[in-house]
Amino acid sequence: MTTIDNRPDLPSDAGPEGQPVLSARGLVKTFGRVVGLDGVDLDLHRGEVLAVIGDNGAGKSTLIKALTGAFVPDAGEITMDGDRVHFKRPQDARAAGIETVYQTLAVAPALDIASNLYLAREERKKGPLGSVFRMLDKKGMRERAEQAISDLGISTIQNMGVAVESLSGGQRQAVAVARAAAFGGRVVVLDEPTAALGVKESGQVLDLVKRLRDKGLGVILISHNMPHVWEVADRIHVQRLGRCAGVITPDSHTMSEGVAIMTGATQLSG
Amino acid sequence: MNHTGKTTLRTRLACGAALALAATSLAACGASGSEDGSVAVTLITKDSINPFFLAMQEGAKQAGKQEQVDVTLAAGQEDGDEEGQIQAIENAIAEGQDGILIVPNGPGVNPAIEKARDSGLYVIALDTPPEPADTVDITFATDNGRAGELVGEWAKTQLGGEKATVALLDLFNDKVVSVDHTRDQGFLTGMGIDTADPLKNGDEAPTGSYDGGDYEIVCNEPTDGAEDGGRTAMENCLNANPDINVVYTINEPAAYGAMAALEAAGKSADDVLVVSIDGGCQGVKAVTDGVIDATSQQYPVEMAKQGVEAIKTIAKGGEAPEPTKGLDFFDTGVELVTDAPADGVDSIDSAAAEKLCWG
Amino acid sequence: MTQPRTEAAPAATTEPDTGSATKEFARRQTPAQRIQHLLHAHPAISPALILVLTFAMFTLLNERFASPTTISLLLQQTAVIACLAVGQTLIILTAGIDLSVGAIAIVSMMVMAKVSIDHGAPGPLALLIGVATAVAAGGLNGFLVTKVKLPPFIVTLGSLSIFTAIALLYTGGQSVQQVDMAPLLSWTGEVIPLGAFPITTGILLVGVVYLVVGFALGQTAWGRHVYAVGDDAEAARLAGISVTRVLFSVYLAAGVIYGLAAWVLIGRAGAASPNGIVEANLESITAVVIGGTSLFGGRGGVVGTLLGAVIVQSFAVGLFLAGVDDQWRLFAVGVLVILAVSVDQWIRRVRA
Numbered sequence: 007m008t009t010i011d012n013r014p015d016l017p018s019d020a021g022p023e024g025q026p027v028l029s030a031r032g033l034v035k036t037f038g039r040v041v042g043l044d045g046v047d048l049d050l051h052r053g054e055v056l057a058v059i060g061d062n063g064a065g066k067s068t069l070i071k072a073l074t075g076a077f078v079p080d081a082g083e084i085t086m087d088g089d090r091v092h093f094k095r096p097q098d099a100r101a102a103g104i105e106t107v108y109q110t111l112a113v114a115p116a117l118d119i120a121s122n123l124y125l126a127r128e129e130r131k132k133g134p135l136g137s138v139f140r141m142l143d144k145k146g147m148r149e150r151a152e153q154a155i156s157d158l159g160i161s162t163i164q165n166m167g168v169a170v171e172s173l174s175g176g177q178r179q180a181v182a183v184a185r186a187a188a189f190g191g192r193v194v195v196l197d198e199p200t201a202a203l204g205v206k207e208s209g210q211v212l213d214l215v216k217r218l219r220d221k222g223l224g225v226i227l228i229s230h231n232m233p234h235v236w237e238v239a240d241r242i243h244v245q246r247l248g249r250c251a252g253v254i255t256p257d258s259h260t261m262s263e264g265v266a267i268m269t270g271a272t273q274l275s276g
Numbered sequence: 277m278n279h280t281g282k283t284t285l286r287t288r289l290a291c292g293a294a295l296a297l298a299a300t301s302l303a304a305c306g307a308s309g310s311e312d313g314s315v316a317v318t319l320i321t322k323d324s325i326n327p328f329f330l331a332m333q334e335g336a337k338q339a340g341k342q343e344q345v346d347v348t349l350a351a352g353q354e355d356g357d358e359e360g361q362i363q364a365i366e367n368a369i370a371e372g373q374d375g376i377l378i379v380p381n382g383p384g385v386n387p388a389i390e391k392a393r394d395s396g397l398y399v400i401a402l403d404t405p406p407e408p409a410d411t412v413d414i415t416f417a418t419d420n421g422r423a424g425e426l427v428g429e430w431a432k433t434q435l436g437g438e439k440a441t442v443a444l445l446d447l448f449n450d451k452v453v454s455v456d457h458t459r460d461q462g463f464l465t466g467m468g469i470d471t472a473d474p475l476k477n478g479d480e481a482p483t484g485s486y487d488g489g490d491y492e493i494v495c496n497e498p499t500d501g502a503e504d505g506g507r508t509a510m511e512n513c514l515n516a517n518p519d520i521n522v523v524y525t526i527n528e529p530a531a532y533g534a535m536a537a538l539e540a541a542g543k544s545a546d547d548v549l550v551v552s553i554d555g556g557c558q559g560v561k562a563v564t565d566g567v568i569d570a571t572s573q574q575y576p577v578e579m580a581k582q583g584v585e586a587i588k589t590i591a592k593g594g595e596a597p598e599p600t601k602g603l604d605f606f607d608t609g610v611e612l613v614t615d616a617p618a619d620g621v622d623s624i625d626s627a628a629a630e631k632l633c634w635g
Numbered sequence: 636m637t638q639p640r641t642e643a644a645p646a647a648t649t650e651p652d653t654g655s656a657t658k659e660f661a662r663r664q665t666p667a668q669r670i671q672h673l674l675h676a677h678p679a680i681s682p683a684l685i686l687v688l689t690f691a692m693f694t695l696l697n698e699r700f701a702s703p704t705t706i707s708l709l710l711q712q713t714a715v716i717a718c719l720a721v722g723q724t725l726i727i728l729t730a731g732i733d734l735s736v737g738a739i740a741i742v743s744m745m746v747m748a749k750v751s752i753d754h755g756a757p758g759p760l761a762l763l764i765g766v767a768t769a770v771a772a773g774g775l776n777g778f779l780v781t782k783v784k785l786p787p788f789i790v791t792l793g794s795l796s797i798f799t800a801i802a803l804l805y806t807g808g809q810s811v812q813q814v815d816m817a818p819l820l821s822w823t824g825e826v827i828p829l830g831a832f833p834i835t836t837g838i839l840l841v842g843v844v845y846l847v848v849g850f851a852l853g854q855t856a857w858g859r860h861v862y863a864v865g866d867d868a869e870a871a872r873l874a875g876i877s878v879t880r881v882l883f884s885v886y887l888a889a890g891v892i893y894g895l896a897a898w899v900l901i902g903r904a905g906a907a908s909p910n911g912i913v914e915a916n917l918e919s920i921t922a923v924v925i926g927g928t929s930l931f932g933g934r935g936g937v938v939g940t941l942l943g944a945v946i947v948q949s950f951a952v953g954l955f956l957a958g959v960d961d962q963w964r965l966f967a968v969g970v971l972v973i974l975a976v977s978v979d980q981w982i983r984r985v986r987a
Contacts (some may be wrong), residue, residue: 110869113870532906
């Protein structure tokens with residue numbers, strides 16, 4: 007795993023005009039007679055925030071699941087930095103550097119922040135204490151967790167030893183995002199990160215999203231909240247009826263125009 | 277009635293069926309007694325697991341062979357299973373048997389028993405009388421009170437006037453079971469200690485005099501009738517009262533535990549009199565080994581045997597059995613077993629007891 | 636709310652305010668909240684306090700309570716349940732519960748004893764087979780919970796009956812005496828005389844079990860995963876933990892512990908009896924709950940369990956020495972359980 011402090015240098019052709027860090031062509035997924043994805047293309051570059059919007063049933067979550075290894079698509083291909091990849095399970099996607107921040111956050115409330123950050127990726131002490139007795143390097147993990155949190159500029163969380171359940175919704179979200187950023191080598195996917203948050207906390211999370219982008223990660227943001235999308239996204243992938251109805255930007259279209267494309271009221275030309 | 281001399285003993289053990297998650301009730305199948313003129317009896321015990329009941333089954337089988345009676349064995353799945361017993365009773369009625377021997381699991385079986393008697397079957401309760409006792413024709417049982425008295429009398433004689441510091445290790449303290457108080461109070465009666473209410477343990481005067489000297493009862497502790505409970509009970513009693521010299525135990529496993537505690541505390545078998553009740557083969561061995569000083573032996577094998585014989589007698593037109601004088605049940609006997617006989621108290625030694633022991 | 640992108644900057648400047656606001660809030664924590672935080676971090680504090688109070692109370696009622704002899708007896712009497720309760724702790728930490736605790740121990744114990752007496756198996760082999768039986772039983776529970784996906788309460792309720800019946804059918808209700816078994820099987824009953832405070836090897840063995848399991852829970856990744864699975868199984872799964880494997884391993888580990896408890900029980904009772912430790916199932920749960928481990932999973936640990944087990948037995952011994960009717964012990968235990976669960980609910984509501 008790569009943590010923030012030992013991430014390899016970015017390839018020199020990173021950036022919106024460079025090779026996509028994650029790319030999908032012609033993804034198809036059906037569930038019996040129901041068509042979830044009907045030939046979807048998607049491109050995500052390093053250092054950009056790609057928002058995915060769409061009405062319920064449009065295929066947003068199916069798309070994300072295909073990209074993060076929760077499903078295997080029936081047809082189509084996915085490449086990362088130009089290399090073809092096949093994800094059979096979420097672990098495969100994770101190993102390839104794609105981290106997901108789920109809507110439910112997937113944090114264990116009773117455990118502390120450091121434990122949550124390292125959940126399922128715990129680090130052991132060096133030497134025989136670690137290999138024979140499998141003792142955890144708690145101090146080390148705590149220090150590195152602190153580093154990961156402050157790297158993202160999250161200043162509201164000071165003590166890595168407090169239980170996650172004692173944090174506010176926004177702080178918890180921050181922990182989940184920090185975890186994804188710390189281990190996500192290349193891509194971070196955020197599923198409705200501001201859905202349960204108030205105004206101020208949403209603002210903090212959106213700041214985090216921008217910081218992830220600034221660090222050179224590719225960020226996919228799924229959201230129903232148009233103002234938030236228009237605030238942070240570099241490009242917006244509009245999903246409709248299992249297909250991509252178009253890719254717009256906050257500059258090229260207004261929110262209501264975006265919604266219109268989403269609902270099918272207008273068609274994107276080309 | 278003529279028999280051709282062929283032994284028609286058919287026993288089919290009803291399945292205890294606890295291995296299947298879907299508990300099934302047993303079915304007792306018996307011979308149809310009326311068909312070929314032989315007498316048919318069903319023995320229904322509480323369960324098929326307790327060695328006491330297994331001994332009864334042995335006795336019934338033996339009697340069946342000897343008396344050429346068709347004996348069917350049945351039991352509830354576990355102690356308390358009335359449903360299983362009711363089914364066995366109904367099967368016996370359906371097959372027109374002559375009689376039923378039953379160790380009732382509870383008052384729920386009473387209506388079935390009445391039905392059986394109405395259909396002409398003679399019903400004998402074994403070991404435990406039903407509530408009320410006249411639900412059955414008669415009860416064959418050990419006189420648990422007498423069993424307690426025997427070991428009490430023995431202990432009294434052995435003390436020879438010394439002060440008795442008594443520990444009473446009972447069965448439960450959170451429920452009332454008849455065997456618990458009949459034995460405990462029987463023991464005290466044998467010692468000559470006033471028992472206050474004979475249906476209650478622990479309500480006696482803590483100090484006073486027994487037949488021969490002073491006594492002090494220092495504890496009534498429950499053991500659940502097992503070794504680990506006996507040990508804990510004895511440890512606690514001894515910790516509070518190091519001078520205990522007489523220990524009454526509800527049964528032999530409890531006595532084993534008590535002895536372990538006494539030894540751990542540095543007491544030798546000579547310092548303390550340990551008495552018990554039951555007389556199963558393991559218990560008799562305990563007497564041989566000196567772990568228990570005296571125990572009262574009861575005879576479940578006899579109980580069942582005599583039950584079968586009684587039913588055969590009635591079926592052939594003979595007389596029904598009568599309760600033993602002074603009791604409201606037929607006493608199947610109890611003997612004091614000890615290798616240190618006391619004056620004035622009849623006993624048999626452990627070698628003899630071994631031949632009679634059950635389990 | 637329409638917020639064009641250019642207004643992103645103001646959002647950043649609000650952060651320092653929240654920081655200082657948080658610090659101010661921390662200063663204003665009431666004593667109750669401080670206690671709440673303390674208990675949240677160290678749930679074993681409540682039972683530790685109760686144990687101290689219990690000891691003080693009973694010593695006042697009868698000074699014999701504090702004597703080395705009494706304490707030694709207390710530990711000996713608690714050893715078996717304390718050992719069983721470790722396995723129970725593991726299972727309750729995963730938000731499960733095991734009602735078949737005592738039954739598994741008894742089957743294991745009887746197998747150990749009978750293999751030795753009926754088949755002449757040497758001590759170590761008999762012990763191994765006995766423990767293996769317990770592991771198999773635990774594995775059955777684990778399989779039903781993880782693969783067939785039945786609730787632990789139901790599974791262990793059923794297996795309780797099954798294992799009890801197996802033990803009784805296998806043994807015909809008969810005990811096996813210590814003298815008839817291989818001596819290793821009752822080794823746990825050997826006394827190490829430390830003057831007026833004798834302890835048994837069984838107590839030491841239970842102590843080792845506590846140390847090993849405590850270490851595993853607190854210092855290894857597996858331990859963390861056990862807590863995570865109990866705390867929020869879905870979160871654990873999404874984070875990449877194999878919930879099935881963790882759960883199954885917990886039931887297997889519990890099996891080993893129950894097998895060891897069976898070994899300690901033989902030493903204690905001087906016999907292997909299918910009718911022993913009647914209340915073990917509920918007593919082990921009581922010890923775990925009073926010890927501060929939450930029935931809802933994810934919180935607690937073995938230290939609390941040990942304290943809980945000692946507290947329960949202290950009441951039995953203490954009330955006896957004080958000449959109080961034993962029924963009050965049941966009453967007291969009931970009160971303690973309710974108190975423990977209430978405290979658990981309270982500390983869950985902790986807020987930073």
